Amino acid sequence: MKKYKASTISLIAVLIGFLLASLLLLVTGRNPVNMFIAILRAMIGFDLTHPEKGVNILYPLNWLLNSMPVILTGLSVAFAYRTGMFNIGGEGQFIVGALACTFVAFYVPLPAGIHTVACVLAGGLAGALWAFLPGFLKAMRNINEVVICIMLNYTALYLNTFMIRNVLPININTLHETVKFPETVSLGSLNFGTASKFNWGFVFVIIALLLYWFIIEKTSFGFSLRATGFNKEGARYAGMSTTKNTVLSMMIAGAFVGVAGAIVTIGVYGYGRIFDAFDNYGFDGISVALIGACKTSGILFGGLLIGLLKSATTTLQRMGMTKSITNLIQACILILIAIQYGIVLVLNMINSKKDKKVKEDA
Amino acid sequence: MNKLMKSSLAAVLALGLVGCSGSTPAADGGTTDGGDEGSKITIGFVTDKGGIDDKSFNQTTYKGIVQFAEENGLKEGTDYSYLQSNTDADYTPNLTQFADEQVDLEVAAGYLFEGAVNDTVKQYPDQKILIIDVGWLEDSPNLQQAVFAEHEGSFLVGVVAGLKAIENGSKHVGMVIGMKSDSMFKFWAGFQQGVWAVCPDCIISFDSCEDFAAPEKGKTLAQKQFNNGATVIFSCAGASGNGVIQEGAERRGNGEDVWVIGVDTDQYEQGIYEGSVAEGNEKSAILTSMMKRVDVAAYNACKQVAEGNFVHGVVNYTLADGGVSLPENNPNLTEDVLKTVDEWTQKIISGEVTVDSKAIETDDRIQ
Numbered sequence: 001m002k003k004y005k006a007s008t009i010s011l012i013a014v015l016i017g018f019l020l021a022s023l024l025l026l027v028t029g030r031n032p033v034n035m036f037i038a039i040l041r042a043m044i045g046f047d048l049t050h051p052e053k054g055v056n057i058l059y060p061l062n063w064l065l066n067s068m069p070v071i072l073t074g075l076s077v078a079f080a081y082r083t084g085m086f087n088i089g090g091e092g093q094f095i096v097g098a099l100a101c102t103f104v105a106f107y108v109p110l111p112a113g114i115h116t117v118a119c120v121l122a123g124g125l126a127g128a129l130w131a132f133l134p135g136f137l138k139a140m141r142n143i144n145e146v147v148i149c150i151m152l153n154y155t156a157l158y159l160n161t162f163m164i165r166n167v168l169p170i171n172i173n174t175l176h177e178t179v180k181f182p183e184t185v186s187l188g189s190l191n192f193g194t195a196s197k198f199n200w201g202f203v204f205v206i207i208a209l210l211l212y213w214f215i216i217e218k219t220s221f222g223f224s225l226r227a228t229g230f231n232k233e234g235a236r237y238a239g240m241s242t243t244k245n246t247v248l249s250m251m252i253a254g255a256f257v258g259v260a261g262a263i264v265t266i267g268v269y270g271y272g273r274i275f276d277a278f279d280n281y282g283f284d285g286i287s288v289a290l291i292g293a294c295k296t297s298g299i300l301f302g303g304l305l306i307g308l309l310k311s312a313t314t315t316l317q318r319m320g321m322t323k324s325i326t327n328l329i330q331a332c333i334l335i336l337i338a339i340q341y342g343i344v345l346v347l348n349m350i351n352s353k354k355d356k357k358v359k360e361d362a
Numbered sequence: 363m364n365k366l367m368k369s370s371l372a373a374v375l376a377l378g379l380v381g382c383s384g385s386t387p388a389a390d391g392g393t394t395d396g397g398d399e400g401s402k403i404t405i406g407f408v409t410d411k412g413g414i415d416d417k418s419f420n421q422t423t424y425k426g427i428v429q430f431a432e433e434n435g436l437k438e439g440t441d442y443s444y445l446q447s448n449t450d451a452d453y454t455p456n457l458t459q460f461a462d463e464q465v466d467l468e469v470a471a472g473y474l475f476e477g478a479v480n481d482t483v484k485q486y487p488d489q490k491i492l493i494i495d496v497g498w499l500e501d502s503p504n505l506q507q508a509v510f511a512e513h514e515g516s517f518l519v520g521v522v523a524g525l526k527a528i529e530n531g532s533k534h535v536g537m538v539i540g541m542k543s544d545s546m547f548k549f550w551a552g553f554q555q556g557v558w559a560v561c562p563d564c565i566i567s568f569d570s571c572e573d574f575a576a577p578e579k580g581k582t583l584a585q586k587q588f589n590n591g592a593t594v595i596f597s598c599a600g601a602s603g604n605g606v607i608q609e610g611a612e613r614r615g616n617g618e619d620v621w622v623i624g625v626d627t628d629q630y631e632q633g634i635y636e637g638s639v640a641e642g643n644e645k646s647a648i649l650t651s652m653m654k655r656v657d658v659a660a661y662n663a664c665k666q667v668a669e670g671n672f673v674h675g676v677v678n679y680t681l682a683d684g685g686v687s688l689p690e691n692n693p694n695l696t697e698d699v700l701k702t703v704d705e706w707t708q709k710i711i712s713g714e715v716t717v718d719s720k721a722i723e724t725d726d727r728i729q
Contacts, residue, residue: 056462058462165573173473173476174476176473195458195461195485195486196458197454269477271477276575279449279450280449314455317446318443318445323446
């Protein structure tokens with residue numbers, strides 16, 4: 001049986017995902033071309049139905065803005081996955097990242113610039129600490145990290161609500177968020193005159209991508225993490241500390257998400273807020289990691305794809321399509337990647353037919 | 363491999379072509395400037411996370427827009443439409459989308475939009491925006507903030523509660539608020555004046571959940587007040603109030619003669635209790651509701667834009683202009699009660715009675 005590159009399988013999954021969405025639109029009496037027009041508009045800001053309006057840079061900026069947190073959560077899921085663990089605690093790590101960032105913003109006065117970096121680092125640290133418990137329990141007692149992570153998601157949600165209501169300076173008009181952050185906390189604005197909230201947070205995303213690549217691919221620590229993921233007992237036999245690796249891997253994974261929580265809180269909102277429900281960035285990270293096959297470049301593209309689907313919900317609705325269509329595409333892609341062995345089988349069948357034909361022709 | 367890619371690409375394209383010929387084109391993204399076409403205007407409505415069918419602010423606001431649109435022959439999709447938000451992060455992009463298309467009026471309901479509306483108003487100085495139930499944003503020529511005279515509406519439900527307490531002989535009513543804040547005390551002020559206007563010796567139990575999202579706290583406080591003898595409770599506590607309604611419905615299901623008064627929207631459906639459904643005739647524990655007519659606010663703003671006299675700043679909706687009211691249908695109120703309510707309504711509108719928005723905090727009749 002022939003092996004296929006992970007990127008090939010992801011690409012096929014994405015194509016089939018769009019194909020199925022088109023079919024569904026067709027069945028429900030809508031024009032699938034409009035879906036592509038809407039997605040193109042969300043991507044480059046060019047509206048094919050109104051070409052005279054030209055390119056609006058607002059849309060690509062919003063696309064990148066939407067991609068920033070999901071790339072980080074994708075890195076997190078991938079990092080844990082490479083060590084043989086499933087980090088489904090992204091939601092909780094995201095919220096504690098946002099909360100820690102809010103605390104530093106209000107209670108640690110620092111000069112501008114340094115203050116922002118301190119807030120982001122605090123977010124990363126909080127995310128790491130939040131992921132410590134599932135990693136520790138997994139390493140010490142072999143307790144399933146999935147269960148602990150999911151429970152901690154809700155713990156974070158309610159802890160955040162409690163802190164904002166009772167400890168942090170709340171906005172008395174709404175009682176739903178804190179007052180605005182001091183001016184020393186800001187990721188600036190890169191909106192080029194548009195209404196986008198795109199900001200310098202992308203620098204942290206690039207650093208995170210480089211760190212991921214460097215740690216996983218270029219260090220002996222990364223090698224021992226991957227070895228632990230491949231075969232825990234084998235790694236231990238080879239003298240690697242699988243306990244330490246498990247805990248550290250979860251903590252680094254948590255740190256990526258914590259940073260995402262901080263940059264979204266500073267860059268998009270500028271105040272700490274009560275979460276009524278999860279923002280889903282953590283869960284989207286699972287899609288990103290799977291689409292990207294846990295490779296650095298793959299995660300970048302997976303993140304950009306999921307970010308695009310997120311930012312396209314607005315233009316899709318304006319073209320008369322339900323916003324759920326993007327969730328549907330995402331779900332199709334995920335299922336197809338989950339059953340990638342099936343895709344490999346089909347590809348093999350096609351290839352063997354082709355080979356036969358070539359032989360017959362000859 | 364290449365062949366497979368090509369064939370799937372071709373399939374996508376083919377699907378698209380079929381779609382072109384087969385179905386009607388979807389909503390046209392762009393809009394023309396409708397200002398000079400009389401009542402032909404374009405309206406964009408952005409919902410919060412609750413969605414368009416939330417049985418609350420979003421749904422009611424859109425009802426007002428739809429009503430205006432139908433009266434003026436506007437088409438959904440092209441002339442007026444809504445965008446739903448998945449998360450808080452969607453508010454600004456959704457508002458921006460409509461502003462970018464230069465709709466004549468954007469509408470957003472509820473304080474969740476506070477920050478996003480504030481940003482959009484500044485970014486698009488020509489974009490007219492209506493925000494409902496928010497009155498504290500910085501004034502701007504393109505921003506209308508609609509607020510409601512909650513104390514006047516609360517006065518009327520106070521009258522209803524007082525009459526009910528006389529009728530069943532308890533002379534004891536209650537009120538549960540969400541948070542001890544100025545805006546909540548406006549409800550409290552109106553309610554106590556209304557109760558005492560018809561029943562000067564009525565006792566009022568008064569408690570605060572100190573939380574808008576804790577139905578269990580609302581339920582506990584309702585239990586306490588009902589146990590102390592209150593027979594009607596004004597539930598005024600957001601989602602915490604759902605606990606009050608639940609407690610009232612359970613007690614009515616067990617045959618107790620207790621009632622709950624809803625707030626913001628007509629909460630009749632939420633108070634329907636189990637036993638009554640089984641018997642085939644649905645009955646609700648909701649006596650009546652103090653409605654904020656967000657649909658009226660939306661309708662009026664649309665009309666103003668169509669007529670070219672958009673008002674900026676804070677617009678106060680009172681009893682006189684139908685901004686606060688009881689629901690149209692009150693299955694649990696008798697004709698006599700409704701007549702008395704009408705009399706008081708007329709007195710307030712004519713200025714014979716003024717409802718103070720400041721509550722009396724200490725009184726022998728407050729428990």
